[in-house]
Amino acid sequence: MSYVIRTYRGGDEEGIVTAWQESLPYDPIDIEVFRSKVLLDSNFDPEGAIVAVNDDNQVIGFTLALVRRLPMYKDDLEPENGWITVFFVHPDYRRQGIGSKMFQQAKEFIHSKGRKYIFFASYAPNYFLPGIDEQVYPEGYRFLLKQGFIKLYSPVAMDRSLLDFAIPEEVKQLKERREKEGFKITHAEDRHLYELVEFANTVFNPDWGRAIREGILRGLSLDQIFVTEKDGKIVGFCLYGGYDGIQERFGPFGVDPSMQGLGLGKILLNQCLFEMRAKGLHGVWFLWTSENDAAGHLYKKTGFKVTRKFHVMRFSF
Template sequence: MDMRIRPYEPSDIHVVVDLINRCLTRDPMTSETFQRKVLLDPNFDTRGALVALVGEKLVGFALGIVRTYPNEDSAPDFDRSWITLIAVDEPYRRQGIGTALVRELESYFRARECKLTLISPYAPNYFIPGVDVNSYPEALAFFKAMGYEEVYRPLAMDANLVHLITPDWVREKEAALKGKVIFEPYRPELLLSLLQWAKAEFPGDWQRFIRDAVTRITTGEFRPDNVWIAHENGKVVGYCQHDNACRFGPFGVSASERGRGIGAILLFRCLHSMRAKGLHNAWFMWTDDKVAKLYAEAGFIESRRFAVLRKSLQSE
């Protein structure tokens, strides 16, 4: 078989997007999404965007990321790399094309002095947080055969909001906090405190989410109650947000304030805001089994399960 690998070229975009849609059937892609999450990513490098061709036919694509620029104020992770997309056309599978793409990416990662590669929790532009174990079991087996090991299995959840009701226990928590913790939609007086809180409690990508949401509030795309804030004595202790496409989150509470019911109250306030806007469903892509128990109280059920994988690049 006459197969060769080369870097992505601008004229590949529509062929690559079509390939992804044929292969990753649970994760449809548009040209606009590809531009936004791949080509416009500040860390995009064509050395990590590879296509496989048989003759002149493009039959495979793989995307690997190495940071050139830090992710906000996250701990430095320039020695890490991520594989966020891989697709090989069905008639060309099990012929070594996927293996060749991954090996080429690993060589690129080593050339960039990376010590570890992950699949695929890359912030800010991951597509799914790992391999979907139910939708793509062959991909999971493929990566394990290439020496990747499971780190853990996060889950995605979805909820029907049509019959959303705040449980009595959440109302009791809210009553107990009355006069102490204030829960309210975004207002500009809280912005700097919110950003400082996110920097202290959740360094990294959350500040970008907040800036983006507040920018959309200022332009009228979002309403103030797309963002909910909990504060006590002038100090932010928690926040959550949703977008206009039913996506819930991020969502978090100060580590020192957990166990008081603040998170549950924020969760239901935000979900009721979504329902009031006519949104019938809510979803998010990534949580763990412990936090999933709280989400279940609001009607969320597991919709997908992922395997986050890693491989040392120093072992070969």
């Protein structure tokens, strides 16, 4: 079968989305998601959007390569890094070298921008998955290895039903003890917002600060954000519904490292899940964490189950 590899053109959108749905059945998107996460991404460059089409001009493959043109935080353009956030070839057109040719063009695009590394797919803000899911896309994982990518680490996604959720008595007692010690756990208020975004940006990750800021701009209620204060200073927070307005999606979530070990994360998490259940939500999920760090253990103890595992991959020029 003959095909052409070219860069994105206006009018490709519906074809890309249709081929995406047929090629990545466990991670479909619609045109609205494509518009917001691809076309309106401040780092989108048509030269990095590689499209494969057949003789009938139907899209049969797509690879999206990105480099920063707008910093996530302050002036950091991550000058060594580029990303490929998604790639696919339609099942009817695989094993013809289409993926390899798209990747070659994507690599050339990123290399031409002076980058040393390509990550799949730990890009912020508009990633689709943290990395490759080997279980559901084994061919994709083998393809990345063949392309010279190495596995760096393997975060997991977790889910929990809220139908049986109740705050354990031990957590209620822990909260009382911490409140007596001067910790205050409340919903966020306008007075918290600047400090909260800066706390998320500097203590954790600028993508977390962005998620808070953009979530609120899209209508996220401050009642969905929880903060922990000590001596008038924010030392922890969590929220739900902040990513893309999906109410059952939890996070971001963090406690100042200097305050870890006091159970503040446990209190925040349980309080948040309780209020999600009180609003009628039947489930909660998040897309990635380390399975074996403190947060991963906390989630498991709170009833979360691993639902997917991803590999963050990197290519070096």
